[in-house]
Amino acid sequence: GGGRRLDVLAGGRGGRGMKKGRRMGFERRQTVYGYAFVLPWVIGILQFFLIPFVRTVFYSFNTLTIDRQQGFVTTFDGLRHYRAMLTTNTDFWESLGAAFGDLLYAVPLTICFSVFVAVLLNKKFFGRTFFRAVFFLPVIVTSGVVMSLLQSDTNASSMINETLGESNEALLQITVINDLLSGFGFEFANTISKIVSQVINVGWNSGVQILLILAGLQNIPGQLYEVARMEGATKWEEFWKVTFPLCMPVVFIAIIYSIIDSFTAFDNPVIEAITARAFGNSEYSYAGAMALVYSLLVLVLIGAVYLVIGRRVTYTEK
Numbered sequence: 633g634g635g636r637r638l639d640v641l642a643g644g645r646g647g648r649g650m651k652k653g654r655r656m657g658f659e660r661r662q663t664v665y666g667y668a669f670v671l672p673w674v675i676g677i678l679q680f681f682l683i684p685f686v687r688t689v690f691y692s693f694n695t696l697t698i699d700r701q702q703g704f705v706t707t708f709d710g711l712r713h714y715r716a717m718l719t720t721n722t723d724f725w726e727s728l729g730a731a732f733g734d735l736l737y738a739v740p741l742t743i744c745f746s747v748f749v750a751v752l753l754n755k756k757f758f759g760r761t762f763f764r765a766v767f768f769l770p771v772i773v774t775s776g777v778v779m780s781l782l783q784s785d786t787n788a789s790s791m792i793n794e795t796l797g798e799s800n801e802a803l804l805q806i807t808v809i810n811d812l813l814s815g816f817g818f819e820f821a822n823t824i825s826k827i828v829s830q831v832i833n834v835g836w837n838s839g840v841q842i843l844l845i846l847a848g849l850q851n852i853p854g855q856l857y858e859v860a861r862m863e864g865a866t867k868w869e870e871f872w873k874v875t876f877p878l879c880m881p882v883v884f885i886a887i888i889y890s891i892i893d894s895f896t897a898f899d900n901p902v903i904e905a906i907t908a909r910a911f912g913n914s915e916y917s918y919a920g921a922m923a924l925v926y927s928l929l930v931l932v933l934i935g936a937v938y939l940v941i942g943r944r945v946t947y948t949e950k
Contacts, residue, residue, distance in 0.1 A: 692921040698914075713921040724922055727901035728929070731894075734901075739890045741834050746841035746886060751875070753842070754849045764846070768839045837893065841886040848882030849875065880945050887941065888934060895930050902926050 692713060694706035717724050753764050852875065860870050876883075896903065906926070910919035 688920040688923060691917050692924055694917055696916040696920075709917070713918045714925070717918065717921055717925065723905055724902070724925075727905040728926070730901040735891065735894050738834070738837075738894050739887065742838050742841060742890050743883065743887055745834050746838045746845050747876075747879075747883065749838070750842050750845035750849055751871070753846055767835070767842050770836045770839050837890075840889060840893075844882050844886050844889070845879060848879040852878045884942055884945050887937065891934060891937065892930070895926075 691706065693708065693710060695709050695712075697705045697707075699705050749767060753760060753767070856874050856878070857870060860874055865873065894900070902922070906919045906922050909915045909922065
């Protein structure tokens with residue numbers, strides 16, 4: 633009897649050991665899957681961000697020239713490019729002021745438009761899927777070869793317009809409205825055309841924000857709206873008391889995305905100035921210094937937005 637009891641106990645311990653081994657094996661496999669999933673992102677960060685970033689910092693403290701025989705040749709200059717950018721040359725500050733000026737009205741308009749459209753698309757009506765696809769279509773268009781072709785066509789037309797003494801301020805310029813109103817003798821035809829063009833640009837740049845806010849709206853529990861109706865709340869009160877507060881975390885993400893998207897757009901004045909310095913005048917080191925200072929200022933702005941808005945956002949569990 634005692635030997636049998638010992639065999640049973642040994643088998644019990646062995647069974648528990650086998651279960652623990654299976655559990656450790658499963659956890660180890662999950663860990664390996666996690667690392668395999670993150671590995672492409674890590675490789676991309678190292679190859680396309682960290683290494684170029686370190687090289688840019690190094691080149692900004694040197695004067696970089698390209699020699700056909702020696703390749704990249706650097707000459708240490710210390711803070712010369714930074715001093716010239718901050719004290720002597722004014723193109724950086726003028727471009728930076730224009731970029732921040734565009735940000736002051738572009739981001740609020742984009743967020744308000746995105747919230748408005750997301751609330752409408754969250755309703756049940758015929759053709760809702762089609763309209764969701766329409767508003768997200770610019771994101772697909774601007775993420776590939778089509779946007780490169782649009783940029784090249786826009787740059788080419790901009791060069792032609794500058795030669796003719798005109799300006800091209802928007803990707804989608806409504807010249808038909810301008811010509812029509814000018815034909816009727818309206819003095820503010822150009823201003824109205826610019827306003828309409830900006831409205832189209834806001835819709836063009838709001839695809840991701842609309843998708844984010846729409847996802848946030850769909851995660852709001854329906855019971856809260858039922859309670860609000862039982863309490864006699866109007867639709868306006870439901871929006872400000874239920875919808876907007878619970879959707880604010882996603883709206884905050886959309887604000888951060890809009891700021892970064894505005895500062896990295898191809899037609900951003902600072903991006904254009906950096907590109908002109910690097911590829912137009914072959915001032916690679918000076919352009920690198922501009923890019924680093926610009927990135928630092930953008931990070932400071934995002935930190936300020938987080939302190940003002942992000943810390944006031946209330947996160948709730950569903």
